[in-house]
Amino acid sequence: MPSSNPEKEVVPEIKKSNKKGKRKRTESNWIDNKRKVLVNSGQEYRSRDGSVRSKKVLGPVCPETCKLKCYEKFDLETRTKIFTDFWKLADHRKQWDYVNKFTSKVSKVRCTTETPSSRQHNVHYFLPLYTDSNSNTPERVRVCQRTFLGTLSITGRIVRTAHTKLSASGTTLPDNRGKQPNIPKINDKTMVHSVCDHVASLQDALARAKNINTNKVTLDKKLTIENMFSMYLDWDQLSNYSNKAQTCREYKHIVNKYMLIERY
Numbered sequence: 551m552p553s554s555n556p557e558k559e560v561v562p563e564i565k566k567s568n569k570k571g572k573r574k575r576t577e578s579n580w581i582d583n584k585r586k587v588l589v590n591s592g593q594e595y596r597s598r599d600g601s602v603r604s605k606k607v608l609g610p611v612c613p614e615t616c617k618l619k620c621y622e623k624f625d626l627e628t629r630t631k632i633f634t635d636f637w638k639l640a641d642h643r644k645q646w647d648y649v650n651k652f653t654s655k656v657s658k659v660r661c662t663t664e665t666p667s668s669r670q671h672n673v674h675y676f677l678p679l680y681t682d683s684n685s686n687t688p689e690r691v692r693v694c695q696r697t698f699l700g701t702l703s704i705t706g707r708i709v710r711t712a713h714t715k716l717s718a719s720g721t722t723l724p725d726n727r728g729k730q731p732n733i734p735k736i737n738d739k740t741m742v743h744s745v746c747d748h749v750a751s752l753q754d755a756l757a758r759a760k761n762i763n764t765n766k767v768t769l770d771k772k773l774t775i776e777n778m779f780s781m782y783l784d785w786d787q788l789s790n791y792s793n794k795a796q797t798c799r800e801y802k803h804i805v806n807k808y809m810l811i812e813r814y
């Protein structure tokens with residue numbers, strides 16, 4: 551690469567500052583772009599602070615203790631091809647798309663145990679496997695996190711970034727369709743009132759008097775949300791409300807959002 555350091559170049563006196571500034575900008579854009587290409591294609595590069603970042607290499611596969619036995623499904627040759635294909639994309643967006651295509655966010659909690667604040671996700675990881683040599687479409691085979699990250703030689707941070715980009719853009723890739731957690735949207739006031747009034751009615755007279763005009767309820771600790779929901783469906787006052795919770799999930803969601811339950 552020929553030296554084009556602007557400091558060393560003879561710049562004409564006329565319009566000196568203007569020209570020099572423009573040249574410097576072009577130069578630094580060019581260096582940034584070149585670095586970007588190197589970073590995105592996994593090659594060695596010199597970071598802005600001058601330190602050298604070594605090129606990406608294929609990471610290790612999981613140990614034999616792995617329940618998914620990734621090491622049996624993906625040999626070194628296959629993993630090398632996946633690694634090479636990934637870094638050949640040489641573009642952040644395409645790499646995020648790849649990560650989103652081969653990961654699925656799965657809701658960790660179930661109706662019976664969750665509270666809205668405790669909702670969490672597991673990530674399921676997959677890698678492409680060409681099982682049929684005549685087919686151009688790979689099978690999506692489940693692997694553990696370690697094999698996924700190691701084979702692509704990426705960190706968990708990139709997976710999280712890819713997921714953020716996916717939800718920010720609002721597009722959903724076919725592989726993730728239907729796998730996003732389905733959090734009920736409750737914005738019907740009548741429905742909320744019907745549930746809150748019902749939960750309040752489950753208290754004994756003393757507790758009801760104590761908690762009146764608050765969102766607190768005092769309930770027997772043996773009363774589960776499923777019991778409460780089935781009592782709600784049989785509640786003689788329910789017909790007074792034009793809208794009601796249809797599922798235990800909706801019922802529970804409202805209880806968790808609007809009520810503070812004390813147990814005795």
Ligand SMILES: [Zn+2]
Binds near residue numbers: 617621693
């Ligand atoms: Zn594994």
